[in-house]
Structure formats: C-alpha cells, structure tokens
Amino acid sequence: MLLRKRAWDMMHEDFATVDESxxxxxxxxxxxxxxxxxxxxxxxxxxxxxxxxxxILSVWELLKAVEDGVLKDEELRLTEETDWDQAFKRAGILCAREALDKHIVDDFTVLKPTDPMLVVVELIRKGKQPWALVQEGGKVIGVVHLNDIYREMTRDLV
Structure with missing residues (x-):
C-alpha cells in the first residue's frame, strides 16, 4: 500500500500564499x-x-526576521529608562514594514503530484527542508510537510 502513495495523497491544498510584493x-x-x-x-x-x-517563508524564517528586527533593536536595552512598550511597538512596526526579499527561501524542493512516496522521501531528504511544493503546470497546487510523510510511512508499521 505504501508504495502506491503519491505526492497528491499527502499534499495540503489549503496553504498560505502572499504576493512577492x-x-x-x-x-x-x-x-x-x-x-x-x-x-x-x-x-x-x-x-x-x-x-x-x-x-517560501517558513515559520523558522519568520521567527528569525522578528528576532533580527524586533528583539535586537537598539532601543530595547536593559536600562531603567527604557519604555518597553513603546520601544517594542516601534521595533515591531519597523520590522513589519520590511520587504520579504531577504527572508525568502528560494531553493525549495518541487514535487510532481504523481511522484511516488519513495521519490517524495528522497527529494525532501536531499532538499533538507521539512516541506516541499507540489507543482503542476507551473502553479503550486499543494504543500507536503515532513509530518505528513512520517504519518504515511509509519501508519502500517505499528
């Protein structure tokens, strides 16, 4: 049964998207x-x-962006004069306005919907990312997460 699984069997069609701008x-x-x-x-x-x-922007990249933009802000110093609420708000506003360019992972794994489970596992392992995009006709039709692969592979083992 496991060898009959394809990328489309594991992909999520309800994924988040934003425009590059x-x-x-x-x-x-x-x-x-x-x-x-x-x-x-x-x-x-x-x-x-x-x-x-x-x-792709993963939770990891978004957390790094927030850490770099907010938590390392010069005004957020451990002094008695610091107005923490104001400094955090200012840093958050500046961080949130930032463009996505320097945070985007553009080296991502692409799967075809018909890729068999063994190909999916190999490509994700080689890509060293816990997710891959499923594309058809140049458009993203789904996302496969490492957790989904794990669930499918271990379902019949235990």
Missing part, C-alpha cells in the same frame, strides 16, 4: 490566519505575479 507583516498575518483553520501549516508560499512560486 507583500510586507513581512502581511506574510505573518496570512500564516497566522491560515493556521486557525489548518494548524499544521508552517509555510507561506510567496508567488510571483505570474502565479509561479518565488519562494
């Missing part, structure tokens, strides 16, 4: 909204105007 705040907001209905979503697919993928 979106701000960091838009990407964060989009992923948070997506996670309300699909908690396993951990990536935002960044699309070009043509609809083809430009790259």
């Amino acid at each position: 979106a701000s960091l705040a838009e990407a964060i907001r989009t992923l948070r909204e997506s996670m309300k209905t699909t908690p396993q979503n951990s990536v935002v697919v960044v699309l070009k105007k043509s609809g083809s993928p430009r790259g």
Whole structure:
C-alpha cells in the first residue's frame, strides 16, 4: 500500500500564499490566519505575479526576521529608562514594514503530484527542508510537510 502513495495523497491544498510584493507583516498575518483553520501549516508560499512560486517563508524564517528586527533593536536595552512598550511597538512596526526579499527561501524542493512516496522521501531528504511544493503546470497546487510523510510511512508499521 505504501508504495502506491503519491505526492497528491499527502499534499495540503489549503496553504498560505502572499504576493512577492507583500510586507513581512502581511506574510505573518496570512500564516497566522491560515493556521486557525489548518494548524499544521508552517509555510507561506510567496508567488510571483505570474502565479509561479518565488519562494517560501517558513515559520523558522519568520521567527528569525522578528528576532533580527524586533528583539535586537537598539532601543530595547536593559536600562531603567527604557519604555518597553513603546520601544517594542516601534521595533515591531519597523520590522513589519520590511520587504520579504531577504527572508525568502528560494531553493525549495518541487514535487510532481504523481511522484511516488519513495521519490517524495528522497527529494525532501536531499532538499533538507521539512516541506516541499507540489507543482503542476507551473502553479503550486499543494504543500507536503515532513509530518505528513512520517504519518504515511509509519501508519502500517505499528
């Protein structure tokens, strides 16, 4: 049974997307909204105007962006004079306006919907990312997460 599984059997069709011109705040907001209905979503697919993928923003990249932009802000210093609420708000506003370019992962694994399980596992392992995009006709039609592969592979083992 396992060898009959294909990428389309594991992919999620309800994934978060933003346009490549979106701000960091838009990407964060989009992923948070997506996670309300699909908690396993951990990536935002960044699309070009043509609809083809430009790259991915994972929770990891978004956290690094927030850490770099907010938590390392010069005004957030441990002094008695620091107005923490004001400094954090200012740093958050500056971070949220930031463009996505320096945070996008543009080296991502692409699967075909008909790729068999063994090919999916091999490509994800080689790509060293816990997710892959499923593309057909130049458009993203789904996202496969490492957790989905694990569930499928171990379902009949235990």
